[in-house]
Amino acid sequence: MMGLMNPAWQLLNDLLMAQRARMPAIAAEFELSPVQAQVLRLLEPERPMPMGRLACGLGCDASNVTGIVDRLEARGLIERRPAPADRRVRVLVITPAGRRVRTTMLARLAEPPVEITRLSREDQELLAGILARMAAAD
Amino acid sequence: MMGLMNPAWQLLNDLLMAQRARMPAIAAEFELSPVQAQVLRLLEPERPMPMGRLACGLGCDASNVTGIVDRLEARGLIERRPAPADRRVRVLVITPAGRRVRTTMLARLAEPPVEITRLSREDQELLAGILARMAAAD
DNA sequence: TATTGTTATACTCTATAACTATA
DNA sequence: TATAGTTATAGAGTATAACAATA
Numbered sequence: 001m002m003g004l005m006n007p008a009w010q011l012l013n014d015l016l017m018a019q020r021a022r023m024p025a026i027a028a029e030f031e032l033s034p035v036q037a038q039v040l041r042l043l044e045p046e047r048p049m050p051m052g053r054l055a056c057g058l059g060c061d062a063s064n065v066t067g068i069v070d071r072l073e074a075r076g077l078i079e080r081r082p083a084p085a086d087r088r089v090r091v092l093v094i095t096p097a098g099r100r101v102r103t104t105m106l107a108r109l110a111e112p113p114v115e116i117t118r119l120s121r122e123d124q125e126l127l128a129g130i131l132a133r134m135a136a137a138d
Numbered sequence: 139m140m141g142l143m144n145p146a147w148q149l150l151n152d153l154l155m156a157q158r159a160r161m162p163a164i165a166a167e168f169e170l171s172p173v174q175a176q177v178l179r180l181l182e183p184e185r186p187m188p189m190g191r192l193a194c195g196l197g198c199d200a201s202n203v204t205g206i207v208d209r210l211e212a213r214g215l216i217e218r219r220p221a222p223a224d225r226r227v228r229v230l231v232i233t234p235a236g237r238r239v240r241t242t243m244l245a246r247l248a249e250p251p252v253e254i255t256r257l258s259r260e261d262q263e264l265l266a267g268i269l270a271r272m273a274a275a276d
Numbered sequence: 277t278a279t280t281g282t283t284a285t286a287c288t289c290t291a292t293a294a295c296t297a298t299a
Numbered sequence: 300t301a302t303a304g305t306t307a308t309a310g311a312g313t314a315t316a317a318c319a320a321t322a
Contacts, residue, residue, distance in 0.1 A: 008262045009250035011269035019154055020161075021197055033290095033311065052280065059159055061314055066282055068312080088280040088321045112147035118275045123268045124146045130261045130268075131149035137256045171288065171313095190303060199291055204305055206289080226298045226303045 019113070026108050030101055035060075035068055040094070040102045041109075043078060048091040050083065077101060157251070164246050168239055173198075173206055178232070178240045179247075181216060186229040188221065215239060 027037035035058060042057045043049055051069065055062040069092065072078045077098035083089040094102060116124065165175035173196060180195045181187055189207065193200040207230065210216045215236035221227040232240060254262065 005248045006250040006254060006262070008257070008266040008269065009254045010248070011266055011273060012254070013247065014273065015269060016154060016157055016160075022154075023158075035312065050280085060312080062281065063283080063315080064313060071311080086280085086322070090281070109151065110143045110148070112144040115272050115275070116144060116147045116150070119146070119268065119272060123271060124144070126264060127268050128146040128149055130257065130265050131146065131153060133261060134253050134257060135149060135152065137253070173289065188303080198289080200304065201292080201306080202290060209288080224299075224303080226296095228304070 015115070022113070023109075026105065029108065030105055032101075032105075036072055037105060039068060039072060040077065040098060040105060043092060043094045043098075043102075045094050045099050045102075048081065048093045050089045050091055051080075052089070054092060072098070153253070160251070161247075164243065167246065168243055170239075170243075174210055175243060177206060177210060178215065178236060178243060181230060181232045181236075181240075183232050183237050183240070186219065186231045188227045188229055189218075190227070192230060210236070 023037065024034045027034050030037070032040065038058060039054065042054065049057075051065050052062055054069075055065045058065070058068075069078065069080065073080060076095055079093050079095055080090045081093055083091045119127065161175065162172045165172050168175070170178070176196060177192065180192065187195075189203050190200055192207075193203045196203070196206075207216065207218065211218060214233055217231050217233055218228045219231055221229045257265065
């Protein structure tokens with residue numbers, strides 16, 4: 001049964017639903033699909049990642065990663081490299097071009113939406129404190 | 139350039155990214171795709187909706203709605219009905235079976251995740267207040 | 277034998293463009 | 300003419316299963 005819903009969660013859930021389209025929209029600005037943007041976000045420069053670990057990060061089957069990586073590699077944004085330690089694995093690295101797209105895209109994601117900026121300074125500080133306590137409880 | 143990022147937004151953004159998989163996961167519990175779950179969420183009982191309005195709600199092209207509705211109708215969860223006023227439009231209604239799935243699914247979505255329940259009562263009330271002010275500023 | 281990544285296959289979601297039937 | 304929904308087409312993401320190379 002439903003009954004009473006936690007008020008904080010109800011409001012946060014509404015916000016999550018409303019912000020649902022934000023990532024896909026920003027990805028589209030760079031002519032990236034949502035998953036492609038996700039890959040660029042996950043693939044930190046100086047921190048190459050095996051394809052299998054990317055599959056985990058994306059939460060999808062390893063077989064999908066082949067095609068996703070193919071398309072990003074065709075656009076020159078990432079590259080496959082052999083892993084010296086284990087010749088079965090392929091390590092992904094972001095190219096200079098990919099790094100430029102990544103930096104600009106992360107900057108766009110970092111821009112706070114009006115919902116945040118409209119809040120009073122006190123509310124923003126309060127909110128940051130609560131969310132920090134939420135994150136710290138991991 | 140990037141520089142300083144709004145702390146509240148940074149934390150909220152992290153939370154959004156972390157919760158990204160929640161809706162698809164809950165949809166999967168009911169053997170629904172994310173979009174199908176979205177349709178069931180948007181289609182309130184006693185409030186039939188023209189297909190074009192559903193396309194707006196989903197944020198996708200009208201041509202996609204045909205297939206999405208086809209599959210939900212084949213499963214007996216929704217129905218197309220002719221609109222008496224304008225014979226071009228088809229109105230969507232949720233079936234009794236669809237209503238049962240919808241109710242259970244919304245109840246699952248309403249369950250607050252541990253991140254919320256772990257917060258102190260004070261923080262939960264504070265958070266609800268801030269989010270309410272955010273929502274009110276529309 | 278087990279694991280990494282690929283291929284083959286099938287389905288869903290997505291957009292664009294052309295079409296129909298109404299208005 | 301314009302609008303609501305459909306169809307045709309093409310591309311991308313998803314899962315499962317079978318496979319090759321390597322461990």
